[in-house]
Amino acid sequence: MTQFSQSVPECKTLTYEKKGKFDQVEIVWNDKDVPRIRADNYESLGFGYGYAHARDRLIELVGQAIAMRGQRSRYYGPEAFSTLGFLKTTNLNSDLMFKLRVPNEWVKEEFERLNRETQDYIFGYVNGLNYFVDHLSETQYQQIVGQEPMVRFEVDDVVRFTMRFGVMKELIEIGPHLVATANCINTSTPTDRVSFHRTPVEVEGGFGSNAWAYGGDVVEGGSAILLGNPHSAWQRNSHQLRIYMHQCHLTIPGVLDVAGTTFLGFPLPLTGYNADVSWSILDAATVTPYVMQLMDVKLEQDSIKYLVDGDYQSATIRSIEIETLQESGDITIQSYQFAQSHLGTLFQLPRTPNKPPGWYAITNPGERNAKGLDQFLSAAKARSTREFIEQIEQYRGVLCQLVIADKHGDVGYVVAGNVPPITDEAMASAHLGVEGVAFNVLDGSQTKNSFRDQNQRPLQAATSFYPNIISRGIIHNTNNSYKYSEFGQQQPDYPSVFGQHKQQRTLAAARLDYDPRLIMSYKRMQEISLNGKINALQALEVVFDNRNYAAETFLDWILTLESHDCSTTAKQAFQVLANWDRRNNADSRGALLFHQLWSKLVQAKLVKVTGFGDPEVDSEISTTPQSQKVILAALEQSIAELKQLNFALDTAWGSVLYQAAENQHVAMHGGSYEQGILNGEMPAELTHDGFDYILFGTAYLQLTQWQHGMICPQVLLADGQRDGVDSKARTCQLQMFLDKKLYSMPFSPPALGEHQDYR
Secondary structure, three states: OOOOOOOOOEEEEEEEEOOEEEEEEEEEEOOOOOEEOOOOOOOHEEEEEEEEHHHHHHHHHHHHHHHHHHHHHHOOOOEEEEEOOOEEEEEHHHHHHHHHHHOOHHHHHHHHOHHHHHHHHHHHHHHHHHHHHHOOOHHHHHHHHOOOOOOOOOOHHHHHHHHHHHOOOOHHHHHHHHHHHHHOOOOOOOOHHHHHHHOOOOOOOOOEEEHHHHHOEOOOOHHHHHHHEEEEEOHHHHHHHOOOOEEEEEEEEOOEEEEEEEEEOOEEEEEEEOOEEEEEEOOOOOOOOOEEEEOOOOEEEOOOEEOOEEEEEOOOOEEEEEEEEEEOEEEEEEEEEEEEEEHHHHHHHHOOOOEEEEEEEEEEEOOOOHHHHHHHHOOOOOOOEEEHHHHHHHHHOOEOOOOOEOOOOOOOEOOOOOOOHHHHHHHHHHHHOOOOOOOOOEOOOOOOHHOOOOOEEEOOOOOOOOEEEEEEOOOEEOOOOHHHHHEEOOOOOOOOHHOOOOOOOOHHHHOOOOHHHHHHHHHHHHHHHOOOEEOOOHHHHHHHOEEEEEEEEHHHHOOOOOOOOOOOHHHHHHHHHHOOEEOOOOOEEEEHHHHHHHHHHHHHOEEEOOOOOOOOOOOOOOOOOOHHHHHHOOOOHHHHHHHOOOOOOEEEHHHHOOOEOOOEEEEEOOOOOOOOOOOEEEEOOOOOOOOOOOOEEOOOEEEEEEOEEEEEEEEEEEEOOOOOOEEHHHHHHHHHHOOOOOOOOOOOHHHHHHHHHHH
16 A cells, blocks of 8 residues: 555535536545535536546556557556456457457447437546546655556547456457467567467456345345345556446436446446445356357468358458557557458467367457446436346346345346347257367358348347346345346246356356355355345345355365374364364464365365256265375375465464555455355465465445335445555454444435435
8 A cells, every 4th residue: 555544524526617517516525435426417427426436546447448448568568467357368468359359440339329318427427537637736646646657538448448348258268369360360470479478368266246135025124135245356456457346426416326336447336226226246157148150261372261151252351550568668569460251350269178279250249339338327227126127128238147126125137248149049050060069169151150130240139038037035146147046946948148057067257167156155045044034134144154165065074084094284184174163254263274275176176066056956075085085185285385384274264364454464254266155255375474465355245225215225345445545444444344344324315414424
């Protein structure tokens, strides 16, 4: 942290000029650094939030703008690695990806397609960002910006921030092969750097979320309860542009009143609430958002041709220019050429376990789409779960899942992004027909398999194609598919693009090999449903009890592997594990040793989820004699690791998992998805000082319920509102996290009137 703030309530009135008129914008920050912005129209409201957002997260937003413009190579060099959202690759791969898949002409077209009120809001937001920068003193500029690059924000930046949601996951497939693809087209493309860029894209462990919505039939009083638990990163630097939550409260009297958290430069609450509805966002981890079409391509000396319905067509060439920082400090422009077919760019991809090598096109109905801005602005005004889902469907844009609850007791689930409108039968008909090849790898040489309209735009699915759920029971989601999102009810089968429970493999959050969170959630839903109606305290305990599914399920058997002739340290380790409470609380002793051990068992593929997404089917551990030897060896290795780092076998979990605040350590709790801990905190590498940092996990919590018809939100943003600023608000919330407490956020008029910070 570079600065310290006392975080006392603060109020600021801005004057926003537009077309010769002057609007007043009021911003009030409470003692947790959360801004409430009040204005009379959308443009002024956007201006106020732009100002408040820049005050707290300026350098993060600059980094997002640079990345989405495809300019990281210009500022940081092409070969350095960076994390964008949750995907790690080289700057050059990132730049090529966004230049190719979010081109400037699409960005401008998409802005013009937005609703007028959305355009006004974005225009004001960008002006607010720039206004903040323009009014910094020289000293303030040095404190906040220092040696980091600075840009002038544009409306196009916000549109790019939104369009990225539709194409981001393509980076996993094509990112490491973009430079090699260009080399095939133009042999003058620099080849000495290809090896860096061929490094597979790393999906950072821990990216995911949880959400629970309890409907009126299971909640006292008939209204619903929602616990939103979207996971985010805890640490930012110029090469780690992960997901970081920022709280806000946006008000236009009589028109809009919404609060919640934004992230990734998207300037509207993606997890949030209004007076009548509350919602939480989750990664659509099981959704397959695009198809890959294998093309028959012929490279000739002066042309590139591809086969369509028996005839070879000539591809055109598209040049992408990348500004590149050289070691000398000079900026040069390098050009990369890509072949264009009627299906878009052609990518040369190597063989993988689920697809053959060759040239591929991608048909993605989520491309060329910024409607997510209309989507969340419209949904923010919904008055019921049903109306919220209708608005999400009308402006389908952001690829995610949403869990919703309302004051009337209805809860719901909806996929918010676009998916290929392809039934399983149509997908099978278009498939390559090769055993072991992924179900969405198709024969691109036939027009019938293009799944595009007469203008070669990807086909869009009808509303009826999507698996919405509205219930008065329980909705729970841990990045699983729709199929098991309603507790106690299996949904009818929808096409496989929505979930892989029908396949012989499952897609899990962050591409994890083993993620039993849904099984643990199902177990907890069974338990809390037994005793009648569910209350808010029970809902919060589902996250904060820190129960370890892997330990509850498998530790008793592991303890039977202790033999009479095992080493003294192994006996001590078995004793520590036997005495452990099988939770990942800050004071839990044994959690650290188990964490080190369990990661090795997962890596050795000794544990697996066998139910293909069905939470009623428990996971399994291999108990063969050979597996037992592997487990004992993994235990000995874990003991040695802790000894080398000077940690006792029974070191308290919170002494290695912690956050620094005001020159002191605040213990944390929670743990790995791979252990089925619902309070997910995925730690980075263990060092002599503890875990280096938290990759992703619980930072923001949103617990909403209605009492006497009024919403009563309780929230927490434990990692703080302000990037690079240590504050009393952050320290307070870290301590509240340790104490497993949330704070009441005033929202309704009576609550605002009673709260001194908002008077």
